[in-house]
Amino acid sequence: MPAYTPLPTSATDPPPRRSSPSSSNLLTNLLDRLPAPVQHFLESHPLKTRPVRLGAAVLAGFLVLSLLGTALHSRSSGGSIRGYPLAGSEGRGKWGTYASWLPGFSGSSSTADGGGSWEGYTGSGAGWRELPENDGLREPMLVKDEKTGKMMPPEVYPAALNPFKRANAAFVALVRNGEREAMRDSMRSVESRFNRRFGYPWVFLNDEPFDEDFKVGVMKMTRSEVFFAQIPKEHWSYPEWINQTYAADERQKMVNENVIYGGSESYRHMCRFNSGFFFKQKILESFDWYWRVEPGVELFCDIDYDVFHFMEANNKVYGFTIVLYEYLRTVETLWDATREFARLHPDYIHPENTIRFLVDDEKKGLQDGDWNLCHFWSNFEIGSLKFWRSQPYEDYFKFLDEKGGFFYERWGDAPVHSFAAALFLPQSAIHNFYDISYRHNPYQTCPQNRKLFHDNGKCECYPENSFDTDGRWWKVDGNPHEL
Numbered sequence: 001m002p003a004y005t006p007l008p009t010s011a012t013d014p015p016p017r018r019s020s021p022s023s024s025n026l027l028t029n030l031l032d033r034l035p036a037p038v039q040h041f042l043e044s045h046p047l048k049t050r051p052v053r054l055g056a057a058v059l060a061g062f063l064v065l066s067l068l069g070t071a072l073h074s075r076s077s078g079g080s081i082r083g084y085p086l087a088g089s090e091g092r093g094k095w096g097t098y099a100s101w102l103p104g105f106s107g108s109s110s111t112a113d114g115g116g117s118w119e120g121y122t123g124s125g126a127g128w129r130e131l132p133e134n135d136g137l138r139e140p141m142l143v144k145d146e147k148t149g150k151m152m153p154p155e156v157y158p159a160a161l162n163p164f165k166r167a168n169a170a171f172v173a174l175v176r177n178g179e180r181e182a183m184r185d186s187m188r189s190v191e192s193r194f195n196r197r198f199g200y201p202w203v204f205l206n207d208e209p210f211d212e213d214f215k216v217g218v219m220k221m222t223r224s225e226v227f228f229a230q231i232p233k234e235h236w237s238y239p240e241w242i243n244q245t246y247a248a249d250e251r252q253k254m255v256n257e258n259v260i261y262g263g264s265e266s267y268r269h270m271c272r273f274n275s276g277f278f279f280k281q282k283i284l285e286s287f288d289w290y291w292r293v294e295p296g297v298e299l300f301c302d303i304d305y306d307v308f309h310f311m312e313a314n315n316k317v318y319g320f321t322i323v324l325y326e327y328l329r330t331v332e333t334l335w336d337a338t339r340e341f342a343r344l345h346p347d348y349i350h351p352e353n354t355i356r357f358l359v360d361d362e363k364k365g366l367q368d369g370d371w372n373l374c375h376f377w378s379n380f381e382i383g384s385l386k387f388w389r390s391q392p393y394e395d396y397f398k399f400l401d402e403k404g405g406f407f408y409e410r411w412g413d414a415p416v417h418s419f420a421a422a423l424f425l426p427q428s429a430i431h432n433f434y435d436i437s438y439r440h441n442p443y444q445t446c447p448q449n450r451k452l453f454h455d456n457g458k459c460e461c462y463p464e465n466s467f468d469t470d471g472r473w474w475k476v477d478g479n480p481h482e483l
Protein backbone atom coordinates (compact mmCIF):
# COMPACT_ATOMS: atom_id res chain seq x y z
CA MET A 1 0.00 0.00 0.00
CA PRO A 2 1.73 3.18 -1.09
CA ALA A 3 1.93 5.93 1.49
CA TYR A 4 1.26 8.54 -1.09
CA THR A 5 -1.99 8.35 -2.96
CA PRO A 6 -3.10 11.26 -5.06
CA LEU A 7 -6.60 12.37 -4.21
CA PRO A 8 -9.24 14.19 -6.18
CA THR A 9 -7.79 17.34 -7.56
CA SER A 10 -9.73 20.14 -6.01
CA ALA A 11 -11.43 19.62 -2.74
CA THR A 12 -12.51 21.29 0.42
CA ASP A 13 -12.61 18.14 2.55
CA PRO A 14 -9.48 17.07 4.37
CA PRO A 15 -7.70 14.21 2.69
CA PRO A 16 -7.61 10.91 4.57
CA ARG A 17 -4.64 10.23 6.77
CA ARG A 18 -1.57 8.94 5.00
CA SER A 19 0.63 6.42 6.69
CA SER A 20 4.07 7.58 7.58
CA PRO A 21 6.54 6.17 5.12
CA SER A 22 10.00 4.86 5.57
CA SER A 23 12.19 4.92 2.51
CA SER A 24 15.26 3.38 4.07
CA ASN A 25 16.63 0.50 2.08
CA LEU A 26 14.18 1.20 -0.69
CA LEU A 27 16.94 1.81 -3.19
CA THR A 28 18.74 -1.33 -2.09
CA ASN A 29 15.56 -3.35 -2.46
CA LEU A 30 14.95 -1.91 -5.87
CA LEU A 31 18.47 -2.67 -6.97
CA ASP A 32 18.19 -6.25 -5.71
CA ARG A 33 15.14 -6.81 -7.86
CA LEU A 34 16.72 -5.68 -11.08
CA PRO A 35 17.65 -8.13 -13.84
CA ALA A 36 21.15 -9.58 -13.59
CA PRO A 37 22.70 -7.59 -16.48
CA VAL A 38 21.52 -4.34 -14.92
CA GLN A 39 22.86 -5.34 -11.52
CA HIS A 40 26.11 -6.18 -13.19
CA PHE A 41 26.20 -2.74 -14.78
CA LEU A 42 25.53 -1.08 -11.45
CA GLU A 43 28.11 -3.18 -9.67
CA SER A 44 30.72 -2.18 -12.20
CA HIS A 45 29.88 1.46 -11.33
CA PRO A 46 30.40 1.65 -7.58
CA LEU A 47 27.49 3.56 -6.02
CA LYS A 48 29.78 5.88 -4.19
CA THR A 49 29.38 9.13 -5.98
CA ARG A 50 26.16 11.07 -5.80
CA PRO A 51 25.78 11.46 -9.57
CA VAL A 52 25.99 7.72 -10.09
CA ARG A 53 23.64 7.04 -7.19
CA LEU A 54 21.13 9.43 -8.67
CA GLY A 55 21.48 7.84 -12.05
CA ALA A 56 21.00 4.42 -10.50
CA ALA A 57 17.92 5.60 -8.66
CA VAL A 58 16.36 6.93 -11.85
CA LEU A 59 17.30 3.78 -13.72
CA ALA A 60 15.94 1.59 -10.95
CA GLY A 61 12.65 3.46 -10.92
CA PHE A 62 12.46 3.28 -14.68
CA LEU A 63 13.00 -0.46 -14.74
CA VAL A 64 10.64 -1.26 -11.90
CA LEU A 65 7.93 0.73 -13.61
CA SER A 66 8.65 -1.01 -16.86
CA LEU A 67 8.23 -4.39 -15.17
CA LEU A 68 4.98 -3.21 -13.64
CA GLY A 69 3.89 -1.92 -17.02
CA THR A 70 4.54 -5.23 -18.68
CA ALA A 71 2.57 -6.94 -15.94
CA LEU A 72 -0.38 -4.73 -16.68
CA HIS A 73 -0.52 -6.10 -20.24
CA SER A 74 -3.05 -3.81 -21.68
CA ARG A 75 -3.47 -0.07 -21.96
CA SER A 76 -7.14 -0.27 -21.11
CA SER A 77 -6.72 -2.26 -17.94
CA GLY A 78 -7.05 0.84 -15.70
CA GLY A 79 -5.77 0.46 -12.15
CA SER A 80 -2.87 2.44 -10.80
CA ILE A 81 0.82 2.36 -10.23
CA ARG A 82 1.92 3.53 -6.80
CA GLY A 83 -1.37 5.33 -6.61
CA TYR A 84 -1.04 7.22 -9.86
CA PRO A 85 -4.15 6.58 -11.88
CA LEU A 86 -3.59 5.23 -15.36
CA ALA A 87 -5.29 6.62 -18.42
CA GLY A 88 -8.98 6.00 -18.20
CA SER A 89 -9.12 5.63 -14.44
CA GLU A 90 -10.68 8.18 -12.16
CA GLY A 91 -8.97 11.30 -10.94
CA ARG A 92 -7.54 14.34 -12.56
CA GLY A 93 -6.10 12.32 -15.38
CA LYS A 94 -2.88 14.23 -15.67
CA TRP A 95 -0.95 11.21 -14.52
CA GLY A 96 -2.57 9.12 -17.20
CA THR A 97 -0.44 10.36 -20.04
CA TYR A 98 2.71 9.17 -18.37
CA ALA A 99 1.37 5.71 -17.80
CA SER A 100 0.15 5.21 -21.33
CA TRP A 101 3.57 4.29 -22.66
CA LEU A 102 4.17 1.48 -20.21
CA PRO A 103 2.72 -1.33 -22.37
CA GLY A 104 4.96 -0.11 -25.17
CA PHE A 105 7.82 -1.98 -23.58
CA SER A 106 6.54 -5.19 -25.03
CA GLY A 107 5.87 -3.58 -28.40
CA SER A 108 7.71 -1.64 -31.05
CA SER A 109 11.42 -1.10 -31.12
CA SER A 110 13.38 2.06 -31.30
CA THR A 111 14.92 3.79 -34.24
CA ALA A 112 17.23 5.97 -32.21
CA ASP A 113 20.92 5.33 -32.59
CA GLY A 114 21.88 4.60 -29.03
CA GLY A 115 25.25 3.78 -27.58
CA GLY A 116 28.22 5.93 -26.79
CA SER A 117 28.44 8.62 -24.20
CA TRP A 118 26.74 11.96 -24.58
CA GLU A 119 29.88 13.83 -25.34
CA GLY A 120 28.11 16.94 -26.40
CA TYR A 121 26.60 17.30 -22.95
CA THR A 122 29.43 16.53 -20.64
CA GLY A 123 30.34 20.17 -20.08
CA SER A 124 33.43 21.17 -18.20
CA GLY A 125 32.05 21.85 -14.73
CA ALA A 126 32.76 19.35 -12.00
CA GLY A 127 29.83 17.20 -11.05
CA TRP A 128 27.72 18.02 -14.10
CA ARG A 129 27.30 14.46 -15.19
CA GLU A 130 24.31 13.40 -13.14
CA LEU A 131 23.08 11.13 -15.93
CA PRO A 132 24.10 7.55 -16.57
CA GLU A 133 26.08 6.75 -19.69
CA ASN A 134 23.88 6.04 -22.69
CA ASP A 135 25.27 2.49 -22.69
CA GLY A 136 23.39 1.76 -19.50
CA LEU A 137 20.04 2.99 -20.72
CA ARG A 138 17.27 1.34 -22.68
CA GLU A 139 16.37 2.25 -26.19
CA PRO A 140 13.34 4.56 -26.08
CA MET A 141 10.24 2.54 -26.84
CA LEU A 142 8.41 4.40 -29.53
CA VAL A 143 4.66 3.99 -29.77
CA LYS A 144 2.56 5.05 -32.73
CA ASP A 145 0.06 7.72 -31.77
CA GLU A 146 -3.22 6.57 -33.25
CA LYS A 147 -4.52 10.07 -33.91
CA THR A 148 -1.49 11.66 -35.51
CA GLY A 149 0.28 8.59 -36.84
CA LYS A 150 3.52 9.92 -35.34
CA MET A 151 5.98 7.76 -33.46
CA MET A 152 6.02 8.98 -29.88
CA PRO A 153 8.94 8.52 -27.46
CA PRO A 154 8.02 7.71 -23.85
CA GLU A 155 6.86 10.54 -21.64
CA VAL A 156 9.20 11.04 -18.74
CA TYR A 157 7.50 12.92 -15.94
CA PRO A 158 9.86 12.93 -12.95
CA ALA A 159 7.27 12.74 -10.14
CA ALA A 160 5.69 9.72 -11.77
CA LEU A 161 9.05 8.02 -12.22
CA ASN A 162 10.16 8.77 -8.68
CA PRO A 163 9.81 5.40 -6.93
CA PHE A 164 10.22 6.62 -3.37
CA LYS A 165 7.40 6.94 -0.88
CA ARG A 166 6.25 10.44 -0.13
CA ALA A 167 5.98 12.02 3.29
CA ASN A 168 2.67 13.26 4.71
CA ALA A 169 3.42 16.71 3.48
CA ALA A 170 1.84 19.60 1.64
CA PHE A 171 2.63 23.11 0.50
CA VAL A 172 0.57 25.58 2.46
CA ALA A 173 -0.22 29.04 1.17
CA LEU A 174 -2.33 31.65 2.92
CA VAL A 175 -3.26 33.96 0.12
CA ARG A 176 -5.83 36.45 -1.19
CA ASN A 177 -7.74 36.17 -4.46
CA GLY A 178 -6.00 39.33 -5.66
CA GLU A 179 -2.60 37.67 -5.32
CA ARG A 180 -3.31 35.04 -7.95
CA GLU A 181 -0.55 35.99 -10.36
CA ALA A 182 2.08 36.34 -7.64
CA MET A 183 0.98 32.96 -6.29
CA ARG A 184 1.34 31.44 -9.73
CA ASP A 185 4.85 32.87 -9.93
CA SER A 186 5.75 31.17 -6.66
CA MET A 187 4.27 27.90 -7.83
CA ARG A 188 6.15 28.02 -11.12
CA SER A 189 9.35 28.27 -9.17
CA VAL A 190 8.55 25.62 -6.56
CA GLU A 191 7.21 23.19 -9.13
CA SER A 192 10.11 23.47 -11.53
CA ARG A 193 12.86 23.56 -8.90
CA PHE A 194 11.42 20.91 -6.59
CA ASN A 195 7.94 19.52 -6.88
CA ARG A 196 7.88 18.08 -10.36
CA ARG A 197 10.10 15.35 -8.93
CA PHE A 198 7.77 14.69 -5.99
CA GLY A 199 4.19 15.71 -6.69
CA TYR A 200 3.31 16.97 -3.23
CA PRO A 201 -0.14 18.54 -2.94
CA TRP A 202 -0.93 22.21 -2.47
CA VAL A 203 -3.27 23.61 0.18
CA PHE A 204 -4.59 27.15 -0.21
CA LEU A 205 -6.10 28.99 2.73
CA ASN A 206 -8.04 32.24 2.71
CA ASP A 207 -10.18 34.21 5.13
CA GLU A 208 -12.61 34.72 2.22
CA PRO A 209 -13.92 32.22 -0.33
CA PHE A 210 -11.53 31.64 -3.20
CA ASP A 211 -12.97 32.78 -6.52
CA GLU A 212 -13.02 30.62 -9.62
CA ASP A 213 -10.29 32.62 -11.36
CA PHE A 214 -7.96 32.00 -8.48
CA LYS A 215 -8.75 28.30 -8.29
CA VAL A 216 -8.39 27.70 -12.01
CA GLY A 217 -5.28 29.86 -12.15
CA VAL A 218 -3.36 27.99 -9.48
CA MET A 219 -4.52 24.55 -10.58
CA LYS A 220 -2.92 25.22 -13.95
CA MET A 221 0.46 25.53 -12.27
CA THR A 222 0.74 22.02 -10.85
CA ARG A 223 0.05 18.41 -11.68
CA SER A 224 -0.47 17.64 -7.99
CA GLU A 225 -3.70 17.71 -6.05
CA VAL A 226 -4.90 21.10 -4.95
CA PHE A 227 -7.08 21.84 -1.94
CA PHE A 228 -8.85 25.05 -1.03
CA ALA A 229 -10.20 25.97 2.37
CA GLN A 230 -11.79 28.97 3.98
CA ILE A 231 -10.56 29.84 7.44
CA PRO A 232 -13.22 29.69 10.17
CA LYS A 233 -14.29 33.08 11.52
CA GLU A 234 -13.00 32.35 15.03
CA HIS A 235 -9.47 32.04 13.62
CA TRP A 236 -9.60 35.43 11.92
CA SER A 237 -11.39 37.84 14.28
CA TYR A 238 -10.98 39.64 17.58
CA PRO A 239 -11.13 37.45 20.68
CA GLU A 240 -13.66 38.83 23.18
CA TRP A 241 -10.98 40.02 25.63
CA ILE A 242 -9.46 42.46 23.14
CA ASN A 243 -10.30 46.12 23.72
CA GLN A 244 -10.82 47.20 20.13
CA THR A 245 -10.84 50.92 20.92
CA TYR A 246 -7.46 50.65 22.58
CA ALA A 247 -6.21 48.52 19.65
CA ALA A 248 -7.34 51.20 17.18
CA ASP A 249 -5.56 53.91 19.18
CA GLU A 250 -2.36 51.91 19.18
CA ARG A 251 -2.62 51.33 15.44
CA GLN A 252 -3.00 55.05 14.88
CA LYS A 253 0.18 55.69 16.84
CA MET A 254 2.05 53.29 14.59
CA VAL A 255 0.62 54.96 11.48
CA ASN A 256 1.90 58.29 12.79
CA GLU A 257 5.32 56.72 13.25
CA ASN A 258 5.29 55.17 9.75
CA VAL A 259 5.60 51.64 11.08
CA ILE A 260 5.26 49.14 8.24
CA TYR A 261 1.72 47.64 8.24
CA GLY A 262 1.23 49.74 11.41
CA GLY A 263 -2.37 50.64 10.58
CA SER A 264 -3.46 47.33 9.14
CA GLU A 265 -6.01 45.19 10.96
CA SER A 266 -5.88 42.40 8.39
CA TYR A 267 -2.10 42.13 8.75
CA ARG A 268 -2.60 41.55 12.48
CA HIS A 269 -5.23 38.88 11.88
CA MET A 270 -2.83 37.28 9.41
CA CYS A 271 0.04 37.23 11.93
CA ARG A 272 -2.20 35.82 14.66
CA PHE A 273 -3.55 33.20 12.25
CA ASN A 274 -0.07 32.10 11.20
CA SER A 275 1.00 32.02 14.84
CA GLY A 276 -1.88 30.08 16.30
CA PHE A 277 -4.23 28.58 13.76
CA PHE A 278 -2.86 27.59 10.37
CA PHE A 279 -1.90 24.12 11.62
CA LYS A 280 -5.39 23.66 13.10
CA GLN A 281 -7.18 23.93 9.78
CA LYS A 282 -9.28 20.85 9.09
CA ILE A 283 -7.84 20.54 5.60
CA LEU A 284 -4.37 20.05 7.09
CA GLU A 285 -5.42 17.44 9.65
CA SER A 286 -4.01 14.51 7.71
CA PHE A 287 -0.61 16.11 7.14
CA ASP A 288 2.47 15.99 9.35
CA TRP A 289 4.74 18.31 7.35
CA TYR A 290 4.32 21.60 5.55
CA TRP A 291 6.27 23.96 3.39
CA ARG A 292 4.98 27.50 3.63
CA VAL A 293 4.87 29.33 0.34
CA GLU A 294 3.90 32.97 -0.05
CA PRO A 295 2.91 34.68 -3.26
CA GLY A 296 5.78 36.33 -5.11
CA VAL A 297 8.65 34.18 -3.87
CA GLU A 298 11.28 32.52 -6.00
CA LEU A 299 13.71 29.59 -5.84
CA PHE A 300 16.97 29.65 -7.79
CA CYS A 301 18.43 26.17 -7.27
CA ASP A 302 17.27 22.67 -8.10
CA ILE A 303 16.31 20.74 -5.00
CA ASP A 304 16.75 17.14 -6.04
CA TYR A 305 16.09 15.40 -2.74
CA ASP A 306 12.90 15.11 -0.71
CA VAL A 307 13.16 17.85 1.89
CA PHE A 308 10.41 16.29 4.00
CA HIS A 309 12.17 12.94 4.19
CA PHE A 310 15.31 14.85 5.03
CA MET A 311 13.51 16.46 7.97
CA GLU A 312 12.08 13.15 9.13
CA ALA A 313 15.30 11.18 8.76
CA ASN A 314 17.36 13.72 10.70
CA ASN A 315 14.87 14.46 13.47
CA LYS A 316 14.45 18.00 12.21
CA VAL A 317 11.38 19.95 13.19
CA TYR A 318 11.86 23.47 11.83
CA GLY A 319 13.66 24.55 8.68
CA PHE A 320 14.45 28.09 7.55
CA THR A 321 16.43 29.94 4.91
CA ILE A 322 16.74 33.54 6.14
CA VAL A 323 17.39 34.99 9.58
CA LEU A 324 17.13 38.72 10.18
CA TYR A 325 16.22 41.45 12.68
CA GLU A 326 12.66 42.28 13.71
CA TYR A 327 11.33 45.86 13.96
CA LEU A 328 11.41 46.47 17.69
CA ARG A 329 8.43 48.84 17.56
CA THR A 330 6.13 45.99 16.51
CA VAL A 331 7.12 43.60 19.30
CA GLU A 332 7.95 45.78 22.29
CA THR A 333 6.59 43.45 24.99
CA LEU A 334 6.92 40.09 23.22
CA TRP A 335 10.28 39.22 24.76
CA ASP A 336 9.06 39.97 28.29
CA ALA A 337 5.89 37.98 27.72
CA THR A 338 7.98 35.05 26.51
CA ARG A 339 10.26 35.22 29.55
CA GLU A 340 7.22 35.27 31.81
CA PHE A 341 5.89 32.17 30.05
CA ALA A 342 9.27 30.46 30.44
CA ARG A 343 9.20 31.15 34.19
CA LEU A 344 5.73 29.56 34.41
CA HIS A 345 6.78 26.51 32.37
CA PRO A 346 10.48 25.84 32.93
CA ASP A 347 9.86 22.22 31.95
CA TYR A 348 9.00 23.34 28.39
CA ILE A 349 12.45 24.82 27.82
CA HIS A 350 14.59 22.22 26.12
CA PRO A 351 17.97 21.62 27.79
CA GLU A 352 19.70 21.87 24.39
CA ASN A 353 17.80 24.97 23.33
CA THR A 354 19.24 27.78 21.19
CA ILE A 355 18.52 30.71 23.46
CA ARG A 356 21.97 31.97 22.54
CA PHE A 357 20.69 32.66 19.05
CA LEU A 358 18.18 35.09 20.57
CA VAL A 359 20.06 36.96 23.30
CA ASP A 360 22.47 39.84 22.95
CA ASP A 361 24.79 38.33 25.52
CA GLU A 362 25.07 34.55 25.68
CA LYS A 363 26.28 34.63 29.27
CA LYS A 364 23.12 36.33 30.52
CA GLY A 365 20.68 33.74 29.17
CA LEU A 366 16.95 34.10 28.67
CA GLN A 367 15.89 35.84 31.88
CA ASP A 368 18.66 38.44 32.08
CA GLY A 369 19.61 38.93 28.45
CA ASP A 370 17.96 41.28 25.98
CA TRP A 371 16.59 39.95 22.72
CA ASN A 372 18.95 40.74 19.84
CA LEU A 373 15.87 40.86 17.54
CA CYS A 374 17.09 37.88 15.49
CA HIS A 375 14.36 35.64 14.16
CA PHE A 376 13.66 33.17 11.38
CA TRP A 377 11.92 34.83 8.46
CA SER A 378 8.75 32.77 8.46
CA ASN A 379 7.52 33.52 4.95
CA PHE A 380 9.59 30.42 4.20
CA GLU A 381 9.22 27.47 6.53
CA ILE A 382 9.58 23.75 6.13
CA GLY A 383 8.37 22.28 9.35
CA SER A 384 6.52 19.77 11.42
CA LEU A 385 2.84 20.45 11.98
CA LYS A 386 3.00 18.22 15.04
CA PHE A 387 5.29 20.71 16.72
CA TRP A 388 2.76 23.54 16.44
CA ARG A 389 0.08 21.15 17.66
CA SER A 390 2.10 20.14 20.72
CA GLN A 391 1.15 21.14 24.28
CA PRO A 392 4.03 23.56 24.89
CA TYR A 393 3.23 25.53 21.76
CA GLU A 394 -0.52 25.39 22.39
CA ASP A 395 0.07 26.85 25.86
CA TYR A 396 2.56 29.41 24.58
CA PHE A 397 0.26 30.73 21.88
CA LYS A 398 -2.70 30.91 24.29
CA PHE A 399 -0.58 32.81 26.78
CA LEU A 400 0.54 35.31 24.13
CA ASP A 401 -2.94 35.66 22.67
CA GLU A 402 -4.36 36.57 26.07
CA LYS A 403 -1.76 39.32 26.41
CA GLY A 404 -3.31 40.97 23.35
CA GLY A 405 -0.02 41.88 21.67
CA PHE A 406 -1.13 40.61 18.26
CA PHE A 407 -3.56 43.59 18.25
CA TYR A 408 -2.17 46.16 20.71
CA GLU A 409 1.27 45.88 19.14
CA ARG A 410 1.84 44.00 15.90
CA TRP A 411 3.43 40.75 16.97
CA GLY A 412 4.53 38.76 13.95
CA ASP A 413 4.33 35.03 13.48
CA ALA A 414 8.03 35.09 12.62
CA PRO A 415 9.33 36.00 16.10
CA VAL A 416 6.64 33.90 17.76
CA HIS A 417 7.62 30.81 15.76
CA SER A 418 11.28 31.63 16.26
CA PHE A 419 11.00 31.88 20.05
CA ALA A 420 9.10 28.60 20.22
CA ALA A 421 11.60 26.79 18.00
CA ALA A 422 14.61 28.19 19.84
CA LEU A 423 13.21 27.47 23.31
CA PHE A 424 11.23 24.24 23.02
CA LEU A 425 13.44 22.37 20.55
CA PRO A 426 16.99 21.12 20.72
CA GLN A 427 19.34 22.97 18.43
CA SER A 428 19.73 19.82 16.37
CA ALA A 429 16.03 19.97 15.37
CA ILE A 430 16.45 23.32 13.61
CA HIS A 431 17.81 23.29 10.10
CA ASN A 432 19.21 25.98 7.88
CA PHE A 433 18.29 25.13 4.28
CA TYR A 434 21.34 26.94 2.97
CA ASP A 435 21.06 24.94 -0.23
CA ILE A 436 17.62 26.36 -1.06
CA SER A 437 18.22 29.64 -2.78
CA TYR A 438 15.15 31.60 -1.80
CA ARG A 439 13.89 35.10 -2.50
CA HIS A 440 11.11 37.03 -0.82
CA ASN A 441 11.44 40.70 -1.51
CA PRO A 442 13.74 42.37 -0.60
CA TYR A 443 16.09 39.57 0.53
CA GLN A 444 17.47 36.42 -1.02
CA THR A 445 19.96 33.71 -0.25
CA CYS A 446 22.28 31.89 -2.58
CA PRO A 447 24.60 29.00 -1.68
CA GLN A 448 28.24 30.01 -1.59
CA ASN A 449 29.92 26.79 -2.65
CA ARG A 450 30.53 27.22 -6.35
CA LYS A 451 31.64 23.67 -7.01
CA LEU A 452 28.55 22.08 -5.45
CA PHE A 453 25.92 24.53 -6.59
CA HIS A 454 27.07 26.69 -9.47
CA ASP A 455 29.70 25.04 -11.67
CA ASN A 456 27.29 22.17 -12.25
CA GLY A 457 24.33 24.25 -13.39
CA LYS A 458 22.23 23.61 -10.32
CA CYS A 459 21.65 27.23 -9.32
CA GLU A 460 21.03 30.37 -11.31
CA CYS A 461 21.72 32.88 -8.52
CA TYR A 462 24.95 34.81 -7.94
CA PRO A 463 26.68 33.81 -4.68
CA GLU A 464 27.83 37.37 -4.06
CA ASN A 465 24.20 38.55 -4.07
CA SER A 466 23.26 36.45 -1.07
CA PHE A 467 21.83 38.10 2.01
CA ASP A 468 23.99 35.94 4.22
CA THR A 469 27.30 35.03 2.65
CA ASP A 470 29.21 34.12 5.78
CA GLY A 471 26.65 32.44 8.02
CA ARG A 472 26.90 35.24 10.55
CA TRP A 473 23.16 35.38 11.33
CA TRP A 474 22.63 31.82 12.42
CA LYS A 475 25.95 31.43 14.17
CA VAL A 476 24.73 28.57 16.27
CA ASP A 477 25.48 25.90 13.71
CA GLY A 478 28.71 27.28 12.28
CA ASN A 479 28.85 28.51 8.72
CA PRO A 480 26.87 26.12 6.52
CA HIS A 481 28.47 27.56 3.40
CA GLU A 482 31.71 25.94 4.41
CA LEU A 483 30.20 22.48 4.14
Ligand SMILES: Nc1nc2c(ncn2[C@@H]2O[C@H](COP(=O)(O)OP(=O)(O)O)[C@@H](O)[C@H]2O)c(=O)[nH]1
Pocket (backbone or CB within 6 Å): 173, 174, 175, 176, 177, 179, 205, 206, 207, 208, 266, 267, 270, 293, 294, 295, 379
Ligand atom coordinates in the same frame (compact mmCIF):
# COMPACT_ATOMS: atom_id res chain seq x y z
N1 LIG B 1 -6.22 35.45 2.77
C1 LIG B 1 -5.46 36.45 3.21
N2 LIG B 1 -4.13 36.35 3.17
C2 LIG B 1 -3.39 37.37 3.61
C3 LIG B 1 -3.96 38.57 4.11
N3 LIG B 1 -2.95 39.40 4.47
C4 LIG B 1 -1.80 38.76 4.20
N4 LIG B 1 -2.05 37.52 3.68
C5 LIG B 1 -1.09 36.50 3.28
O1 LIG B 1 -0.19 36.37 4.36
C6 LIG B 1 1.14 36.28 3.91
C7 LIG B 1 1.96 37.46 4.43
O2 LIG B 1 1.45 38.65 3.91
P1 LIG B 1 2.36 39.66 3.09
O3 LIG B 1 1.45 40.72 2.57
O4 LIG B 1 3.17 38.90 2.10
O5 LIG B 1 3.27 40.24 4.25
P2 LIG B 1 4.86 40.44 4.31
O6 LIG B 1 5.49 39.24 3.67
O7 LIG B 1 5.14 40.53 5.77
O8 LIG B 1 5.14 41.70 3.58
C8 LIG B 1 1.05 36.20 2.40
O9 LIG B 1 0.98 34.82 2.05
C9 LIG B 1 -0.26 36.89 2.08
O10 LIG B 1 -0.81 36.39 0.89
C10 LIG B 1 -5.40 38.66 4.14
O11 LIG B 1 -5.98 39.64 4.57
N5 LIG B 1 -6.09 37.58 3.68
Ligand SMILES: [Mg+2]
Pocket (backbone or CB within 6 Å): 294, 379, 440
Ligand atom coordinates in the same frame (compact mmCIF):
# COMPACT_ATOMS: atom_id res chain seq x y z
MG1 LIG C 1 5.14 38.28 1.91
